[in-house]
Amino acid sequence: MDIEITAKKRSFRNWKYFLNLFPVLLVIYGNMTGGWFTLLNFIFSFAVLGIAEIILPEDRTNDDVVEDELPEILMFLSVLAQLLSILSLIYGIYSGTIREYWIIAAAISTGTSSGTLAIVVAHELIHRKDKLWNFAGRFLLFSVFNPYFYIHHLRIHHKYVGTDSDPVTARFGESYYHYLVRSITGQIKQSFQLEKQRCLAKGKSAFGLNNYMLSCLMGYFAVLIFAGMLAGWEVSFALLAQAIFANLLLEYTNYIEHYGLSRNDNERVNERHSWQSDKLISRFFLIDLSRHSDHHFHAAKPFNKLVSYPDSPVLPGGYASMLLPALIPPLWFRLVNLRIKGQK
Template identity: 30%
Template sequence: MLHYLKFTTFPVIAFAVMHVMFQGGPWMYAGIVALVMVVAVGDLLLPEDRTEPRFNNEFFLNFMLWLTLPLLMWVTLLFSWGVSSHDVLGLDGVMKDWFGYDRLAIQANTTWYQWFFGAVAGAFLFGAGGTNVGHELTHRTYSPRDMILGRWMLAFTCDASFAIEHVYGHHKNLGTPADPATAQRGDNVYTFVIKSWLGGYRSAWKLEKQRLAKFGYSVWDPIHSRMMRGNLMSLSLFVSAYALGGWWAVAMFWVMSAGGKTLLEIVNYMEHYGIVRRPEDKVEPRHSWNTNASVSTALLYALTRHSHHHAEADQEYWNLRSYRHAPMLPTGYLGTILLTLVPPLYKRVMTPLLNHWDEHFATPEEKKLAIEASLKSGMKGLKSAQLGKQQQAQSMSPATV
């Protein structure tokens, strides 16, 4: 039973955080504080979750995923209602009588920057819920229901195109220069986010254009083009936010949407940072950074077991194995995300991990690629860069001429 209950972590935290935050005022900071204290600190203090139980009740495990879409709608509705200049859908009386929310009092006691920090917490819900669960469901290309639900979840972060590029692009190209979602050694997270954001959209557009060309359709055709339908889905959410709460609601939704998308790109940054692979080689567990941190594993539906996910992309999250001997991140997902925000610190932490990967995981061919990547990175302390410099010096010495 405990193994089932751990996968209720996201909806429980999401509902609890939203309830507390909508007391207004300083309570708007509660979401950020809870995420750091519960997730990042929890990952550091609790033992790793290496369990690999057999699950029989798959409906419950799927229901936890399906619950994410109404939850995202609820978060959007609450923020749109909270900042609105009028009574949205007559909710004022209902929310006050049933839940004790006095919207006018909340507005009066909440500053714009407190709303902003509340929206940042909402962005984590959009990312950890919408993007992460959408990622899980859009891998299920055999299930039209899950594909539709997953694309709608991704639409909250204006990223329905992710279902195309990630499944048919990233999983094929990871670890190579052709993959915009693979961070090269020395990449700065802030520039990477923009590069991966734009590169991923371009890749998805190209893949969809090539697919539709086979049937004589245009990528601009909203009936047949998944790209255009995805764009329209996201646009409909912005229009809904405006209808509910005006431009302030649009601003809140934009912060949550853009923040959730940024969170995805930061996760992309750290999941394959500095790992190299030849395009002709099979994707293996060693080509992804893994972690079995307990809270991250439960909260993110085992996305943290990324090595197995890339080895067998069609596996449901409850079947992912811990792969304890795979390359490991320094801590759980939120803790690592916080590290990436300080690039010099992140590079210092990752340098010994990259040295370990080069020595223990890279094939002879990949060691050559690692030398090139390390030299190009300019990072200090990479042994493969030192080896490359020695090889360059030997090739230039008179004795070798």
């Protein structure tokens, strides 16, 4: 009996990851209802979760990993939920349910979900070798109009994290705003270069559809033009706006995950080269993305098996509660810089 109770208690960990779907349900409801309801997810994600993360304790447990089908089911539902959220945004505007300035509210709220669900799940899936799951990850990135993350994250970021060769690693004393420009331009430039080299190595044109970056960009333009002609240019604006906001959240996440942590070029990546957080909200609403130290230490490990390390640098708060400090550089530096000096 005790063994059975323990097994059920341990399996509860995988159920908690389904909290990741709650914000997207708010998005879909808001897009189908219109008005103030379009702000539901924005308020929930940035206000409610931010406050809850400060109040709720950490969960540092490492011994409750179980093998079941729940993580795979969650991945499937996440892909489906992202598709439904985008379709609900299109339908809400096309049907007239979402009008005027509420279009901006709906786009931002949808983009919040795209940044915390679609990109987070895509990050998990593009690491998988299974072709179907890998394609699903690239589809999620396509829904936020991001052509570079798939290339750069796998081929540059994981290899050069913590070094000057990686634009995704935020430098000590660098503000989020400076980082945002440097990171995006650096990732795009390096991704284009990698795709150009790959195409040429295969004897194909570097500026044709074989180039992943270019084929994605052409796909984005096609979607925006088709949506505008079929459903109205407000829909195209909303799709683009939600994608921009989602990618701003992606870069915020990148910023706090490696800020100020560096290593030598010949030093192996370990658990001390990424920030981690065991805050409950960050752990289970973001499928343990906050255990980022273990992800870089063991990149192929599934999200539900990531662990917390006693030697890893720990953020002052979780991903939800560190957003405001990251947007106020003096506050961010005051909270984080001393922790970096303590690591050295």
